[in-house]
Amino acid sequence: MKASAPIGIARARGGRALALGWLAAVAALAALGPLLPLAYAPAQPDLAHLATPPLAAGSAHWLGTDPSGRDVLAEMIFGARTAVGISLGAAVLATALGALLGGAAGFWRNHGWRVPWPAWAAALGAGWWALALPGAPAALVGAGLGLAGTLLGGPRWGRRWPVPLDAGVLGATALLGAVPRLVLVVALAGTLPLTPGGLLAVLVLTAWPGPARLVRAAMLRVTAQPFVAAARALGLPAGRVWWRQALPHACLPLRTAFPLSLASLLALESTLSFLGIGLPPEVPSWGHLLGTARTEPTAWWLVAAPGGALLFTILALQYLGRARGPGPAK
């Protein structure tokens, strides 16, 4: 309980309401962006006003313009759309993927999920045929026989070989954790051509190991609980025990981890845009707006607006994550 003390603001009354209010405001701006009566459209250079300070005489740019004449207010609002769309989407997808993989790995481990050998034969034959390795027709026949054996013989047939789920998931997390996330994302972004969808995929690919490790560790504790043993003793199928009984409990730590993971993804996405590696420059983004300040060193408003928005959003998310957590935040 003491651990929520690190944030002084946390103890202030209404901190939670403040954080939720800010996040709701950002989300509302993102959702309503196209409907707002903005004086200028995003990504439209106004060549008469280059790098104008906010509220300057004779210009309707309330928050000023960047060095190529784009309206900061419009870029901020449409940048919120990008931030919410990409960061929130990536966080939700990565958390869901991590929870499923980590939950499965923690529940079945390396020996829990056993598959009868005809099913292995069917999968092997199908794979062989799909890859068009030599002797593909024979493999197809083998796959058919294996499938028939699985369906007819069912569980009675002979040996069952385990699927090493845990080793697979842990190996994948170790692989993705070998270098820092920013370096990995930069390397991947240099390798693959990046569209917004591609960036989302790269972020999800690099972000799922965190929740997966968390849920796996929680699942190891949950499977030792009596209620899971009771559910098994009732004769429920393992998949049902996993989905209905064990997984909801193992996912509890995610309530704390999700806001923190969203905050780190938001920082990562804006860092990429700032470096000019992530999204194409015509997509409005807070990070990209901050990046334009480098060419115009006197333009404090180019740092203050997006930097402040980023800071408050990340602070709010971190506060929500910490305030709920029972232990020290990870």
Add this chain to the structure above:
Amino acid sequence: MDHAGGRRPVAVGNGIFRRAGRAALAVWALASLLFLLSRWAPTSDAALGLTEPTEMQATAAETPGAHQLAQRAARQRLGLDVPLFYFSRPVAGPGQRPGWHWNGPRNQYHRWLGALLRGDLGTSFRDGQPVAARLATALLYTLPLTGTAAVLALAVALALAAGLARGPWWRRPALAALAGLQALPLFVLATGLLLLLANPDALNWFPTYEQAGAEDGLVALGACLLPLACLVLGAVPELALQLEASLAHEMRADYAVTARAKGLSVRRVVRRHALRNALLPVLPLVVDLLPALVAGAVVVETIFSLPGMGRLLAEAAATRDYPVLVGGVLLVGAARLLALLLADAGARWLDPRVS
């Protein structure tokens, strides 16, 4: 070490070798994956270093044949004319069924791996320089920067946590400031500092590398102060907050209460009793400190235009210079391996019973 027993050190050794081996395997697999992914995509003219903007347009306009020839020559020079992997699936003719073709060791991956084992990281697509030489030049800037930043960040975090453990009046504001600093992305922090302190129009206390000129050694050293401060400020909050929480936990333990009860000052209890134990749970963060600082260097070096490792990586990603990119990833992975070994030594020093 005397109460560690006769068997323990062996077990420790095995454990660290297994973990280091696993980490090395992960780095190799990741680099292989990146290599194969990057070569899988068709390489454009720009990536081959063919598009020198002015020269290229002239030649291409004159003779398409000559352009094709130049392209083929470039592919041959860079070793892109042989198959990618040990086996491949050639494009089938109209009546043919697609099948697999065994290429033997005459493939790009085999050559890359062989050269890697000999310590040759290949040549850059952009300028034809050896990647190892480019990485070495970049490391000359980055290693002192990140090394100093790591040592400074650790020292500052330790001092802060030890100070906060005494519960001074500035504890609450300091924790709030640390949390705020932690929330600030590094690039926002660096841009803010740059515009505030290295700006001819505001305060020009720390002129940047470009403004100062590289030939003046002392000024160039001064230009490194601001990037250093950014890296330290970026790394300190998380370390200090975790260390403070860990230390607070230790100070509530029975042995610390006993030490206080027999009349030792808080400062003495922290330094002689609690700090060692409090450091153990923070050790994973310390392991990640060096690689994390390299990642931070990507941002900081780009902003302050320092010719280091991070900027090299960012530029290689922007220009799709794959050999440099893969080499950089290998190097960062190696740094993490080194940090792992150091942390193991640190864990044994902190707690001789560790296994």
